[in-house]
Amino acid sequence: MNASTGGHGPAGELSDWYAAHGRDLPWRRAGTDAWRILLSEVMLQQTPVARVLPVWERWARRWPAPSDMASATAGEVLREWGSLGYPRRALRLHECAGILAREHDDTVPGDVETLLRLPGIGAYTARAIACFAYGQRVPVVDINVRRVVARTVHGRGDPGPPSTRRDLEDVAELLPAGDADASRFSAALMEFGALTCTARAPACGTCPLTECRWRALGFPAYEGPKRTTQKFEGTDRQARGRLMAVLRAAQGPVARERLDVAWTRDPAQRDRALGTLLTDGLIEQTPSGEFALPGEH
DNA sequence: AATTCGGGGAC
DNA sequence: GTCCCAGAATT
Known part of the structure; x- marks a missing residue:
């Protein structure tokens, strides 16, 4: 040693x-x-x-x-x-x-x-x-x-x-x-x-450390601000993810209507999501108005 | 300092 | 359902 x-x-x-x-x-x-x-x-x-x-x-x-x-x-x-x-x-x-x-x-x-x-x-x-x-x-x-x-x-x-x-x-x-x-x-x-x-679930039973302040104090519970867990199901965030998945799987540009989503059937959400993706540069729009991954049209 | 940015697996 | 994950950028 x-x-x-x-x-x-x-x-x-x-x-x-x-x-x-x-x-x-x-x-x-x-x-x-x-x-x-x-x-x-x-x-x-x-x-x-x-x-x-x-x-x-x-x-x-x-x-x-x-x-x-x-x-x-x-x-x-x-x-x-x-x-x-x-x-x-x-x-x-x-x-x-x-x-x-x-x-x-x-x-x-x-x-x-x-x-x-x-x-x-x-x-x-x-x-x-x-x-x-x-x-x-x-x-x-x-x-x-x-x-x-x-x-x-x-x-x-x-x-x-x-x-x-x-x-x-x-x-x-x-x-x-x-x-x-x-x-x-x-x-x-x-x-x-x-x-x-x-x-x-920390494996304190097999912990290699000789000294641990948390253990010495008897594993006191955490006291502090609660972490805010944000929703995902049904959100625009999920919608953007689904749209990206469709565009990744597509061979070329995809029309807006083909991006209609069985998971929400909400054109307003679809368009909000598309707008954010465009702003972020994650997708691009062709001259004819179709959507594609950047540089792939 | 607080929010927003995906997605999947463990519980 | 909730929580967590080798964080960064923006507000």
Whole structure:
């Protein structure tokens, strides 16, 4: 046991746990380049690993470099995105690929400040790329990390609303000294939150940590603002998703009437949804008034 | 700081 | 039905 493979203290305990229980995810394998890691991080925004896996495999094969994706149409990218959700992510990724190809020599920048200026790359993703693709010692804070820190350090069952400043400071204090150790620690922290210290039913019975403030306090229940759960069934949001699914499946442009929806039979909702999709650039209208994925007519 | 942006699977 | 998921952008 030594500093790099584990040892005592939270970082060591998690590192040992990660060595034994970490999943063999393809974007974690040695040799995976920064561009493919970027792809995985964007896909994983609010989307579970299991759903990302098959799509990532196809993307990594089809668009091996940013310039490859940049030369595809936005519509093609949206098709490959499939039903991962939040399709604007795919649009931003396409835009990001163009910027990387034109302004960054077809490579992914390694510094957080530059990454943060790219479309679709925010506080989490920029640091995840710097950490996992370039081995830098930067705090990487996703929902898993926030939850693990809330419990083990602050003794709360739930992290509550995010505060980027506070969250980054919290995790920065925990990082081991060296780049490699810090990078590994962040991966372990995220994996631990995803597999053991989970939101719904944490497996405290098999927890590898010697000390946990939440456990020490007797697992106090979360007290704080309730998260507002928004409806989906029957909403315009669902309608937009269904329209995108129809257009992804279509070979070419589709007339407005053919987008009539058996699931609502509400032309007003259909047109509202189409309007939003047009505004967001997720679809385009042909001169004859039909609808299509961008660049596919 | 609060809202909005999909979709599917677990419970 | 509710909750959750490697968040970002906008207001």
